Structure formats: C-alpha cells, structure tokens
Amino acid sequence: MNITDLPFNTTDWATLTPTEHPGITGKALWRTQQFGPIRVRMVEYTPGYLADHWCQKGHVLLCLKGELQTELEDGRQFTLTPGMSRRRRATPFLHHIRRSPVYCGLTPCRPF
Numbered sequence: 465m466n467i468t469d470l471p472f473n474t475t476d477w478a479t480l481t482p483t484e485h486p487g488i489t490g491k492a493l494w495r496t497q498q499f500g501p502i503r504v505r506m507v508e509y510t511p512g513y514l515a516d517h518w519c520q521k522g523h524v525l526l527c528l529k530g531e532l533q534t535e536l537e538d539g540r541q542f543t544l545t546p547g548m549s550r551r552r553r554a555t556p557f558l559h560h561i562r563r564s565p566v567y568c569g570l571t572p573c574r575p576f
Contacts, residue, residue, distance in 0.1 A: 470499050477506045488514045524551050 475497055482493035490513030495506045509532070518537060525532070527544035534542045534550065544550060 467502060470502070473499065475504075480506075482508070486516070488516045490514065522552055525549055 477495050480495040480497070482495050485492040485494060490510040492513060492515075493508040493510075497504045509530075525544065526549040527546055529546055532544040534544070536542075542550060
C-alpha cells in the first residue's frame, strides 16, 4: 500500500449507505470510501457471521466493537477485541484468511 498524494479529507461514516454481503451465515455490511488506489471500509458483521471464501488480499483491521475471530488456512486462530488490530501481507505464499466468525453477544462487531 502506497499512501501518497492524497488530499486531506474527512469521512462521516454514519452517512454512508452500507452494502450487504452475505456469508455462509450472517452478513457483512460495508461502508466504503475510495481514496485514489486505496479502498477503506468500515465493516459491521452480524452475530454469527462466517465468511464464504478464503481472502488472499492484504489487510489492516482495527476492531472497534465486539469480537472478531480469524482462522488462517493452516488452522491458526486469532481473536481481536476492541482496540486490537491485525495486519497481513498479500502474497500467495502466506496463509489465506479463511473465515472470520464473529461472536458478539448483543452487539454486532465493527472491524475497520
């Protein structure tokens, strides 16, 4: 990711209309902004969300609310709670993020 030559900008994420993306169970609601070549999303997962695919892209995630569990293709699992983040490079030789089941009690998770 090369973040250069982007003008100053503010985003009121609450004003963006979410798009719905179903998983095997639950759904992900994406609020998306495109800044040149950089796509930034605030994603809200419903309780019990389970992704329907392996993801091969690099990501930076920040958990704002709830709990996000990520399983890698090799079986390792990681849990993010509010204030925690994770990063992963995009290369075909690293483990793919498979599914991010979300266990959230009464409130949906909002990884950013």
